[in-house]
Amino acid sequence: VCDAGLCGGRSLLTPGHAHMTVLPASRASMSYSHPPRRTGLPRAVLRWLQSLDLSFFPRNFRRDFSNGYLIAEIFSWYYPGDIHSHSYENGASLATKLSNWSQLAQFFSKRNLKPVQELIDGTIHCKPGAAEMLVQDIYSMLTNGRIKNIQDEVDFTDHYYQEQLPMVARSTASKAIKNNIKLTEIMMEPNINKNRQKVNAIINMHMQRRLVEREENPSEWFFKATRHASLLQHRP
Known part of the structure; x- marks a missing residue:
């Protein structure tokens, strides 16, 4: 699904039709000039993605899949009559994301497909x-x-990343909020109470993890507390 219906120099539109159609299997293998960065995907899944001959191969999965554009391309190979190329846009704006994913949601409902909603939201x-x-x-x-x-x-959340850091370098509560709630989440959910609940949940999770860390590493916490007290005493 790309501008003018062209993908890799070849049209995905059949004459007189506005929907994408699957290319023959013999044309489905192509080598991408820029291989993707290392991902956590199994090799079989990466090979499958390459076999689909997408208009571009994702180099940054977090960025390239967030607007739903490539997801629509993937499903077009299996449901060519249901995905209309002119309806999807490869853009980064929130409006583009909402439009693409709204259409995908209708398609999923029509075909009784049930991808995990939490994964969609996270994407x-x-x-x-x-x-x-x-x-x-x-x-x-x-x-x-x-x-x-x-x-x-x-x-x-950034829990795994935080666990890799030294105790003294781990996030404060305010940093945890910034790391774990995205601006797009707030923009998509204007309800102040719901956003407040998200923030409170992040703070509670942060505090619980801090208590566990304190129990598991009492010497680290004693060092931080005494250092903080010393800094306060020597303030000008």
């Missing part, structure tokens, strides 16, 4: 790992390929 808001998980979910849905169950692993 829209560029949460780490969400796009990769969504692609795996779609791969399993469309090919019946077996992939490790990913639903139990869904966690789009």
